[in-house]
Amino acid sequence: MNSPxxxxxxxxxxxxxxxxxxxxxxxxxSGHLENCEDCREEFASLREMQNALASLGPTRAPADLGTRLRVAISHEIATRNHSWRDTLALCWENTIRPWAVQISAGAACSVALVGTIMVLLGLFAAPQAVMANDEPLGAMTSAHYLYSAVMPRPIVTSHDSAIIVEAFVNDQGRVYDYHIVSGPEDSSVRSQVIDQLLLSVFEPARVFGTPVRSRVVMTFSGISVEG
Known part of the structure; x- marks a missing residue:
């Protein structure tokens, strides 16, 4: 038996x-071959084989070797292309993948459509909350008294009685006409009423925020100076 x-x-x-x-x-x-006969015989056989091969000389490759190689390579490629993996990949590319893409595109469009509808419903269907201090659209506000250029004072009459006046206010907040609804209507009373109305300033009535003409009802206190 051979040693290691x-x-x-x-x-x-x-x-x-x-x-x-x-x-x-x-x-x-060299030292081992001198002392080991088995190795020496095997080495002699190997050297003889090498000498025999060397005596053959160089051999030219066949002229059609390149063609044979190309044919073999093409055959191998064709065989690989017809493997079950390649067949499955071809089926995926030509049949399943286009169908899957269409389904994915349809699903994406559906999601986008539903999202758009939900956004539109959120924007237009749900009315915005109205704050308590908001003025309703289309509301009309009435004219009201702001101040007077002189200190308001009671109307001097022949006897104590209230004087109710309907005043007509323009869009500038000024009185342009009046009518005594109740109370004395003598010239003295009228003169005092006119003086106070002409010096009074009102906030004009408004419709959709635009100042308009309106009417206000005012009450003056009447005092008698007769003994």
């Missing part, structure tokens, strides 16, 4: 014949 040393030496026979070993390995192989 013999196995190691025989592994170097080919390199030894080609001169591809260093000096130490060359001495070790």
């Amino acid at each position: 040393q013999c196995d190691n030496i025989r592994c170097l026979f080919s390199a030894y014949l080609d001169g591809a070993v260093d000096g130490v390995q060359m001495q070790s192989i």
